Amino acid sequence: MSEHLADTTSDDAAREPSDGRVRRGDRTRRVVLRKAVDVASVEGLEGLSIGRLATELSMSKSGLISHFGSKEGLQLATIRAARAIFVATVIDGALETPPGLARLRALLDAWLDYSSDRRFPGGCFFSRACHEYAARPGAVRDALAATDDEWLALITRSVAEAQEVGDIDPDVDAGSLAFELVAYLDSANLRSLLMGSNEPYDQARHAVGDRLAAVSEASRSPTRSR
Template sequence: MQATTDDPGREATDGRIRRGDRTRREVLRVAVDVASVEGLDGLSIGRLATALGISKSGLIGHFGTKEELQLATIRAARAIFARSVIEPALRKPPGRAQVQALLDGWLEYSSDRRFPGGCFFARASHEHAARPGAVRDALAVVDEEWLGLLAESIRGAQAVGEVAADVDAAQLAYELDAYLDSANLRSLLGRPGVYEQAARAVRDRLDAAAGVPDVRRPS
């Protein structure tokens, strides 16, 4: 017989599912912050269970293994990054303003410490880059997505004449991303003014790509 909305068994099941989803979200909220500072290897079932006041067995029931916890943490961090940086930028029409919004959004996401350790993916990628496996593969996909999106946005700017047609979009995306990574790392080392330096470097490089002359240099 088909369950109805008045079926107590169905309601109990739905309640367990909602509680489980809520617990999982709470675990990942803590996990992304811990991993941004201490790396994905800094995550442990015991530590998170203690921090959240739940049993180890309960947490294991949600994630199974440490690797599954790490992969879920990457997915959660990716969703936060998308909401913080990508979605606002893509609301702008294709052109230089969209490219600039992606880059400015990234610098703000890092400087505002959306994650306490700066860019989550910079920390995790340095940790796992030389360690083949599912975690590195997941991080590589996120990196490829970001650089691909940046290059695609640059091509959109080329299509409307705001970046020169002969510019290699993938190469320009690589160069611009290097400014972002440099600012993130040096900010963590305590060097002041690095986000302002990166923002200026980004503007100058986009000006050059658009063929705008640098008025600060003598002709």
């Protein structure tokens, strides 16, 4: 037993420097990606470069290359970091609401808050990046498209769940309604940036509320209940 303890202690001592380097590397990566998502939300993913980030963060270019390997590697890591922020900011809290109209509205309101509060300086990170890469095939566009598909699928599923609990007219096409609702959000983000005003977000909230009221009132109409 004493020999086993000695071996374990020796192993832990040998591992400690390596673990410390891993932790420092993780901290460095988080700092870099936090800066990268802010830059990309304003200037686009094409505006990212390892050299620029190294200068702005007073780090060595070779050190950053060791973390990301290439500009595309940096861009893909930035998308993953932005997705994690989006999930934590918009989705996690809303999914605590029981399935139904309330959850759907919570998701849409959380998105409008995230965009209008400028969680990213340039508004919604993904709106900016998707406009930039929509017509440019490759790994970056694929990663953005996958994230966009996830968001639209979540809204579609939330609409379907609201139909299942009787909150929304079951005759409404869930995919089409989700497309409309997401379009209101995207329009508010773009027009707010162009106008330098939060008024488009108020307009989007009203539009979302009116559309949801229309499909929920239809589910409770006397003719349907008969």
